[in-house]
Amino acid sequence: MKTIVAIIDAGGRGAALVDAYAKSPKVDEIIAIPGNDLMHINTNKPVHIYPQLKTTSKEEILKICQEFQVSLINVTQDNAVEAGVSDLLRQNGFKVVGASHSVGRIEWDKAWSRDFMSKNFLPIPSYKVCSHQEEGIQFLRTQKDQAWFIKAAGLAEGKGVIPARNNMEAEVAIEEMAKFGTAGQTFLIEQALIGEEFSAFVVSDGNSFQFMGAAQDHKRAFDNDEGPNTGGMGCSSPPLVIDANIQTQIDEIFEKTFEGLKKENLPYQGVLYLGGIVVTEGNLKKVYIIEFNARWGDPEIECIMPGIHNDIYEIGLLINEGKLNQTQIQYDGRARIVVAACSLGYPEDYSKVKGKEIVGLNKLIQEPGVRVYGSGTKVVDGRYIANGGRLFYVVAEGKDVLEAREKAYRALEKVSIPGENGEDLLHYRKDIGYRDVKRVTDFSS
Secondary structure, three states, X not given: OOXXXXXXXXXXXXXXXXXXXXXXXXXXXXXXXEOOOOXXXXXXXXXXXXXXXXXXXXXXXXXHHHHHOOOEEEEOOHHHHHHOHXXXXXXXXXXXXXXXXXXXXXXXXXXXXXXXXXXXXXXXXXXXXXXXXXHHHHHHOOOOOOOEXXXXXXXXXXXXXXXXOOHHHHHHHXXXXXXXXXXXXXXXXXXXXOOEEEEEEEEEEOOOEEEEEEEEEOOEEEHHHEEEEOOOOEEEEOOOOOOHHHHHHHHHHHHHHHXXXXXXXXXXEEEEEEEEXXXXXXXXXXXXXXXXXOOXXXXXXXXXXXXXXXXXXXXXXXXXXXXXXXXXXXXXXXXXXXXXXXEOOOOOOOOOOOOOEOEOHHHHHOOOOEEEEEOOEEEEOOEEEEOOOEEEEEXXXXXXXXXXXXXXXXXXOOOEOEOHHHOEOEEOOOOOOHHHHHHHHHHHO
């Protein structure tokens, strides 16, 4: 009987998991729902995709998993967690790596999540939960003029956070919450912390957890961290901001979080993602929690997963058996960079790019020393066509961030999306990993 794994995701995150599961000698075939047209490029094993479905198509997902007699299912997309896809699959006897709807609230309800953190004495910025615009504006008018973040409490595809440099900008940001629909009906006003951000990941079986790695994401659309927030323009791993002291604080945060969830009768079975920030306070560096997510990050997984030696399928089985403490995550020690190649105009209006051919992507896919993970790219008659905001990701590795970055950007030179008057409609940041590049350069000099 074949061993088949299912992955509930559509983008680069799902592609990285396809790549990881395909390396397991115990896995014969992979299903990706909905998947994308480039899911198969890193493996010779069969990969089945279902582009007509959504990650929230619960009943259809269940039927497919029953038809294929799937051995393990990885639910790794935020809307799928909120919709309770993991719950339905577990109720029908499947082994699942993925947070339940109830414990996934730590991501899909930021108001509940912040109150949970406060109750469990976790390190967070000061915040105010508001249920309507007038409440938020009245609150701001009682506060000193300062920088804030205005956050939609619900899921908004990673774009529901608006930075404000002062109270006046914060009032405007509050009015913009309406554009997120129901996700922005409840929103948070949070003190803006000044520091260096990172993403850290653990996997838990409900009893114990294992650290899976960390990365440093670049959220803004343009170089020098300018422009609107996106779902992520690229990242580097491991982030050098995490030293032994910071790692100890991260471990303590995860321990207290899982203890708190157990008190709420919410055992956690899956990947938990800590979005953190390192703030300098006097002579000390302290970690604060920006947010928790109940799944892998995208694009963080693309530069973490290739460096994990363990058989990911075996880890999934241990999670379901409550035996995660019987293994230890092993890494290859390499540095990695991932760059998101996007349609010009992302994350706002990129309509003029949709339907255009991505020239040179076939050469990039064959480039030695790099991996390509697909996202918003379609294959039509053998041609690669732009069909979304983030089109694909280029991942490169090296002995340090300098070598990895040089490989990634050299490879990206092969690709373009020709537009009118010679305009290149392919957009990507040119400074991914810049903080660690400076650290390595300063150290070597």
